[in-house]
Amino acid sequence: MFGLAQAARRAAVALNGRRLNPGIRHFSAALNYHLDSPDNNPNVAWEFTEPNKERVREIISHYPSNYKQSAVISLLDLAQQQHGGWIPVSAMNKIAETLGMAPIRVYEVATFYSMFNRAKVGKYHLLVCGTTPCMIRGSCDIEEALLKHLGVKRNEVTKDGMFSVGEMECMGCCVNAPMITVADYTKGSEGFSYNYYEDVTPKRVIEIVEMLRRGETPPVGTQNPDRIKSGPAGGNTTLLSEPKPPPCRDLDAC
Incomplete structure (x- = not known):
């Protein structure tokens, strides 16, 4: 899966003259390739829950029928929320099927954005x-x-x-x-x-x-008790009252 990333990995192995341990994701390589595991492989069944199926239909309805693939980011986000913070490859395949797009197109989005986790995270x-x-x-x-x-x-x-x-x-x-x-x-x-x-x-x-x-x-x-939202510590020193409108414009007439 993720053919280009796998090809790059094989080339790196050849250059290094040694095999990478498939259980170790070296530095940023975890962002680029997929390794099948017992709980993350295309044969593991995955489906949106019934409430989320309704949400999927609602999300897709926001787009013209010939552009429903534009919902891919929203569906990946929903799948990640449902699956405890990460997206297995079977969920990506389900999204591809739902949106009528090639699975590789979903993989491309999921591997591009760091907001999508493809390995387990904490609750x-x-x-x-x-x-x-x-x-x-x-x-x-x-x-x-x-x-x-x-x-x-x-x-x-x-x-x-x-x-x-x-x-x-x-x-x-x-x-x-x-x-x-x-x-x-x-x-x-x-x-x-x-x-x-x-x-x-x-x-x-x-x-x-x-x-x-x-x-x-x-x-x-x-978390600074001396600040209010993004205001300065200790309170404002300027803009302490309602701003006055410019004398050259009648704002109420706009």
């Missing part, structure tokens, strides 16, 4: 922003604290299946850096949530993990 998948603003503000320390506290490496799942830690590029909260997001798959697609936790510290991310472990709901957004 709480913790994603640390690794882009420059967050890195300058200490995201490496955030990730190190999480990995050490949970006793895992990046993209590994804790033994109880509860947590995994990954890295995500910019999630658009640079002003509140550093930040993490938590994808919560504990309640399936019906109760799926994807929450931002901003202005975090190594100490605070561990507190968030332990709150999740106890079944509590950490407050989302900024």
Whole structure:
């Protein structure tokens, strides 16, 4: 499967003069190729649940009948939510069948976007922003604290299946850096949530993990008690009242 990626892998093996251990995904190679396993191969039956079949029909209805393949990202997202945070190859094949497209076209989308996981993740998948603003503000320390506290490496799942830690590029909260997001798959697609936790510290991310472990709901957004949303610490120093309209325009007449 994923023919181009497999061809590249075979070429790399030939150049290295040795065989890769199929049980090890070397560095970023996990993003590029698929290896059949007992719980992830084309022969494993997979189907959307009855409620999700209705959602599939509703999603497809948003597109002209000759462009229903445009729903592929939405259906991959729904399949990932249903399947506990990752998408097996049989789910991709089902989506290809549903949308009337070649399976390779679904594989191309699933392997392109880092938001789609093709290996198991924890029920709480913790994603640390690794882009420059967050890195300058200490995201490496955030990730190190999480990995050490949970006793895992990046993209590994804790033994109880509860947590995994990954890295995500910019999630658009640079002003509140550093930040993490938590994808919560504990309640399936019906109760799926994807929450931002901003202005975090190594100490605070561990507190968030332990709150999740106890079944509590950490407050989302900024974790800095001196800030309101994206406002400056300590409160605003400008724009303290309603803005006045420009004298040259009658805004009510617009």
